[in-house]
Amino acid sequence: MKPIVEIQNLKKYYAINAGLLAKHVGDVKAVDGVSFQIMAGETLGLVGESGCGKSTLGRTILRLEEPTAGKVLYDGENIVKWNKGQLKGMRRGMQMIFQDPQSSLDPRMTAGDSIGEALLVHGMSDDKARRESIGELLKSVGLEPEHAERYPHEFSGGQKQRIGIARALAVNPRLIVADEPVSALDVSVQAQILNLLMDLQRDRGLAFLFIAHDLSVIYHVSNRTAVMYLGKIVEIGDKTEIIRHPLHPYTEALLSAVPCADPRKRQKPILLKGEVPSPAAPPPGCRFHTRCPRATPMCKEQEPALIPESPHRSVACHLIK
Amino acid sequence: MTKPGFFKRAVAGMGGLRNVLALAMFLVICATIPLDILYWNRAIKPLDYSYLFFAVFMLFYGVYPLYVNRRLTRYYWDRIKRHRLAVPGMIFILFLIAVAIIGPFFTGDAVQTNFKEQNFPPLGFTYQQGIYDVKSDNFTTVVSPGVPQHPLGTDDKGRDMLAMLISGARVSLQVGFLATLIAVMIGSFLGVSSAYFGGWVDSVLMRFTDIMMTFPFFLLLILIIFLYGPSLMFIILVIGATGWTGTARLVRSDALSLRTRDFIIASRSLGASDSRIIFRHMMPNVLSQIIVIATLSIPGNMLAESGLSFIGLGDPNVISWGAILNAGFRGINTTWWVAVEPGVILFLTVLAFNFLGDGLRDAFDPRSQS
Numbered sequence: 001m002k003p004i005v006e007i008q009n010l011k012k013y014y015a016i017n018a019g020l021l022a023k024h025v026g027d028v029k030a031v032d033g034v035s036f037q038i039m040a041g042e043t044l045g046l047v048g049e050s051g052c053g054k055s056t057l058g059r060t061i062l063r064l065e066e067p068t069a070g071k072v073l074y075d076g077e078n079i080v081k082w083n084k085g086q087l088k089g090m091r092r093g094m095q096m097i098f099q100d101p102q103s104s105l106d107p108r109m110t111a112g113d114s115i116g117e118a119l120l121v122h123g124m125s126d127d128k129a130r131r132e133s134i135g136e137l138l139k140s141v142g143l144e145p146e147h148a149e150r151y152p153h154e155f156s157g158g159q160k161q162r163i164g165i166a167r168a169l170a171v172n173p174r175l176i177v178a179d180e181p182v183s184a185l186d187v188s189v190q191a192q193i194l195n196l197l198m199d200l201q202r203d204r205g206l207a208f209l210f211i212a213h214d215l216s217v218i219y220h221v222s223n224r225t226a227v228m229y230l231g232k233i234v235e236i237g238d239k240t241e242i243i244r245h246p247l248h249p250y251t252e253a254l255l256s257a258v259p260c261a262d263p264r265k266r267q268k269p270i271l272l273k274g275e276v277p278s279p280a281a282p283p284p285g286c287r288f289h290t291r292c293p294r295a296t297p298m299c300k301e302q303e304p305a306l307i308p309e310s311p312h313r314s315v316a317c318h319l320i321k
Numbered sequence: 322m323t324k325p326g327f328f329k330r331a332v333a334g335m336g337g338l339r340n341v342l343a344l345a346m347f348l349v350i351c352a353t354i355p356l357d358i359l360y361w362n363r364a365i366k367p368l369d370y371s372y373l374f375f376a377v378f379m380l381f382y383g384v385y386p387l388y389v390n391r392r393l394t395r396y397y398w399d400r401i402k403r404h405r406l407a408v409p410g411m412i413f414i415l416f417l418i419a420v421a422i423i424g425p426f427f428t429g430d431a432v433q434t435n436f437k438e439q440n441f442p443p444l445g446f447t448y449q450q451g452i453y454d455v456k457s458d459n460f461t462t463v464v465s466p467g468v469p470q471h472p473l474g475t476d477d478k479g480r481d482m483l484a485m486l487i488s489g490a491r492v493s494l495q496v497g498f499l500a501t502l503i504a505v506m507i508g509s510f511l512g513v514s515s516a517y518f519g520g521w522v523d524s525v526l527m528r529f530t531d532i533m534m535t536f537p538f539f540l541l542l543i544l545i546i547f548l549y550g551p552s553l554m555f556i557i558l559v560i561g562a563t564g565w566t567g568t569a570r571l572v573r574s575d576a577l578s579l580r581t582r583d584f585i586i587a588s589r590s591l592g593a594s595d596s597r598i599i600f601r602h603m604m605p606n607v608l609s610q611i612i613v614i615a616t617l618s619i620p621g622n623m624l625a626e627s628g629l630s631f632i633g634l635g636d637p638n639v640i641s642w643g644a645i646l647n648a649g650f651r652g653i654n655t656t657w658w659v660a661v662e663p664g665v666i667l668f669l670t671v672l673a674f675n676f677l678g679d680g681l682r683d684a685f686d687p688r689s690q691s
Contacts, residue, residue, distance in 0.1 A: 059586070062590055064586055064589060064590055087592065088592040091590060091591060091592035092592075094590075095590060095591075096586070096587065096590045098583040098586070098587065099583075100583060103582045103583045103584060104583035104584055104587055105584055106584040106588075106602050106605075106606070107606065108602075108605040108606055108608075109601075109602075109605075114584075117588065117591060117593065117601075118591045121591050121592050121593045121594075121597070122591075122592065164587070167587065167591075171591065
């Protein structure tokens with residue numbers, strides 16, 4: 001099976017300019033050499049703490065940020081150098097859902113206009129046909145066609161998120177980058193939205209790049225999981241394998257921090273020392289060595305590569321042999 | 322799916338029926354221009370035409386949205402009402418607009434001089450003037466009271482003050498609205514583009530704005546008017562073309578925070594064009610800010626025109642408040658009303674616009690909830 005999207009050694013650096021002449025003094029390495037594939041109909045969960053480059057990675061894949069280096073292969077074609085006209089076709093295939101439903105809808109546009117914009121941009125100029133499509137899209141995300149006339153401030157957070165999903169679905173995409181789609185919602189609403197996304201995936205054969213910082217959410221929705229730390233992927237593979245038997249020390253630490261509802265179960269969270277290093281000056285060698293409880297001298301010098309550990313999983317750690 | 326007809330596609334391409342209707346009205350007005358010249362044998366008056374354009378523009382893009390969105394209108398009205406001086410300000414402005422439009426039909430000719438009725442004071446005042454009588458070689462003192470035919474008195478050429486003030490109101494409002502419209506359109510377009518495109522576009526546009534800002538505006542105005550002659554239309558154009566800098570700055574700062582909002586990114590990820598994002602998403606979201614800036618800069622532009630007229634650089638063919646002030650200023654010790662009346666009205670108008678602007682700002686800005 002061919003992947004919908006394959007990224008190869010993708011990098012996104014933000015230049016730091018300082019001084020009178022805006023001299024280039026360094027880079028914030030938000031995404032620093034990431035490679036993976038997303039197959040049709042699967043969900044890749046991308047997890048990591050704030051500031052590790054998850055959202056930037058998602059936006060770079062959609063060319064909403066210009067990648068510094070690397071390739072994004074959409075249906076086997078590198079879209080990194082594509083111009084606007086060429087990208088327009090790609091945009092029908094890949095869409096995005098945002099974290100904050102408050103700011104992802106234009107406050108001056110009705111829900112119907114927001115959804116309809118997607119159709120209008122892609123050439124559905126007939127008013128009647130468009131109105132019908134908007135109604136169907138609203139129904140497919142659990143809202144009523146009448147809601148099209150309302151403005152964003154008249155909806156609840158969960159409803160707004162549903163409108164955002166309908167807008168993404170309007171162009172019939174094959175991949176949706178969901179950037180923390182539930183982290184701004186109430187817990188009860190989170191489950192509804194997650195189930196909606198999974199239903200849509202089943203009905204339409206959608207693939208998701210599901211970005212989150214909540215491991216339980218990732219466990220619920222994803223088929224495969226990637227763990228990101230400071231712009232790099234440290235572990236990627238089958239969800240169950242990674243969550244049951246984490247290999248990378250960082251994944252272990254992340255998992256041990258998930259609260260457990262059973263009070264009889266004794267938990268020993270692995271407490272990481274120190275802060276996440278700045279992505280402007282990432283440590284040499286393994287990026288995690290400054291906080292790793294099991295770091296060896298080798299970790300400080302040599303950067304570990306992402307090596308397949310089993311058929312379903314790769315890990316970037318010197319300790320895994 | 323049936324292919325939609327050409328008309329429908331054209332309407333959709335222009336962004337709805339409203340734009341089409343507005344454009345049609347504009348074209349109709351344009352079509353009357355040759356009629357005006359050839360058939361009615363009148364010289365075209367660019368000012369009147371631009372004022373007509375402005376009225377049509379406001380009808381379609383100002384009044385119509387307020388009417389469609391009645392709920393929102395009521396909400397804003399409730400908030401404006403909380404600002405105690407905004408409502409009187411608005412009433413005064415509406416009154417002034419009404420007077421400027423229909424007033425000239427009721428008062429006499431403002432330009433008509435009548436030397437038999439020189440220097441009549443306003444109603445309720447009296448004025449003593451010494452008149453030299455050639456026959457008896459004597460000064461006789463004549464006490465002239467205010468007369469009901471000239472409730473606000475007359476000036477030293479016997480022109481009716483009320484008629485002149487009403488004619489001046491029309492000039493001031495034309496200057497205020499048109500110059501502000503030009504300035505705000507230039508400013509908001511440059512501001513939004515600058516914020517949206519960022520990078521070198523932003524640098525170039527903002528440095529240009531800085532350069533425009535450092536020019537002493539009034540001096541520039543005087544120079545240009547002195548060089549190219551004082552016609553009111555030209556004065557309006559110059560005020561508009563130089564007065565956009567503040568708007569550009571303020572709109573840019575608002576648009577900058579808008580640019581990184583998710584709904585703009587969502588539009589980009591849908592493949593929407595830059596112009597679509599600028600005009601459909603950025604502009605409507607900075608519109609309230611633009612309206613406030615516009616309302617607050619109207620009095621400044623009126624004052625600029627009055628200032629020009631006051632120093633004698635105004636259009637000599639129109640009677641503006643500044644010109645009356647200039648004429649009356651010389652007789653301020655004796656025929657005080659000629660200078661005081663336009664001064665007071667100018668003062669009140671500026672205040673009214675400022676109060677209304679403050680009220681609008683409070684109504685539109687959710688952050689200033691008290």
